[in-house]
Amino acid sequence: MKEQKKQKIRDLKKKGIYLIPNLFTSGNLFCGVFAIISILEGNHVVAATSILVGMVFDLLDGKLARLTNTTSAFGVEYDSLSDLITFGVAPGLLAYSWALQDYGRFGWAALFLYVVCAALRLARFNVQVSGPESKDFIGLPTPAAAGLVAAMVIFDGNVISFGETARPYIVLPLSYLLAFLMVSHFRYRSFKGLNLRDRKPFGVLVGVLLVILVLLTRPYVMGFVLYGLYILSGILEKPFVALYRRVKTQSPKGTLYTEDDEETDDIEDKEIILKH
Numbered sequence: 001m002k003e004q005k006k007q008k009i010r011d012l013k014k015k016g017i018y019l020i021p022n023l024f025t026s027g028n029l030f031c032g033v034f035a036i037i038s039i040l041e042g043n044h045v046v047a048a049t050s051i052l053v054g055m056v057f058d059l060l061d062g063k064l065a066r067l068t069n070t071t072s073a074f075g076v077e078y079d080s081l082s083d084l085i086t087f088g089v090a091p092g093l094l095a096y097s098w099a100l101q102d103y104g105r106f107g108w109a110a111l112f113l114y115v116v117c118a119a120l121r122l123a124r125f126n127v128q129v130s131g132p133e134s135k136d137f138i139g140l141p142t143p144a145a146a147g148l149v150a151a152m153v154i155f156d157g158n159v160i161s162f163g164e165t166a167r168p169y170i171v172l173p174l175s176y177l178l179a180f181l182m183v184s185h186f187r188y189r190s191f192k193g194l195n196l197r198d199r200k201p202f203g204v205l206v207g208v209l210l211v212i213l214v215l216l217t218r219p220y221v222m223g224f225v226l227y228g229l230y231i232l233s234g235i236l237e238k239p240f241v242a243l244y245r246r247v248k249t250q251s252p253k254g255t256l257y258t259e260d261d262e263e264t265d266d267i268e269d270k271e272i273i274l275k276h
Helices: 002-015 019-040 044-067 073-129 142-158 167-182 202-217 219-249 259-275
Strands: 136-138 187-189
Touching: 019 044, 019 073, 044 073, 044 142, 073 136, 073 142, 073 167, 142 167, 142 219, 167 219, 187 219, 202 219
Parallel strands: none
Antiparallel strands: 136 187
């Protein structure tokens, strides 16, 4: 085993590392460290903003690695370690310092559980990467969980203040919920299969423009709302799909389905399942 490890180290030294994606991963890590420093200095809004900037770096490093064909096992591990700092430790500390510091063991227990679940979520993701590729995430992605915490802090600082009394009652259960969702088996959309080059209905263009317009005019509100909706989507999508399938299998106006209708519904059901 020791010889194998030494051989891997020698191979890594010979091959080197890819510069471009790892530079963006380093930018993600810098944002996480800067967020932690800001938290220690009491600048919670600055820390929250740094976490959101880290999300941009995290998105770009993976995209660039795939576009330039520079993906590597080293890059995957480095990205996960950076994500643990930026989307695990930093948002956990942010929630603790911002709202839970005066709640003793309940506060630090929520912090510890959040960081542990983020680490477990990233470890599970690395195992899944080595297996068959999936278009969906199993469990809430750590950037989404961190994004909600950061967006909530920014929302509180710029739109409506929750107040020091109400904050713990919101943040404490939310921290436990996010920790549970990260290690759960709820499926969350990754949008990897989204192809913007294909033709889309005219209404899609109008909807996208409307979302962009609202984001530009009310970024603090829309950021908080979008993260909240994404987190709820993983919980509610499966029941809504099941309800949709049940409605589709019912005959309109009480008439009975023919065999051809049943075959059509079976095909539609399989398409819905394959999409999820």
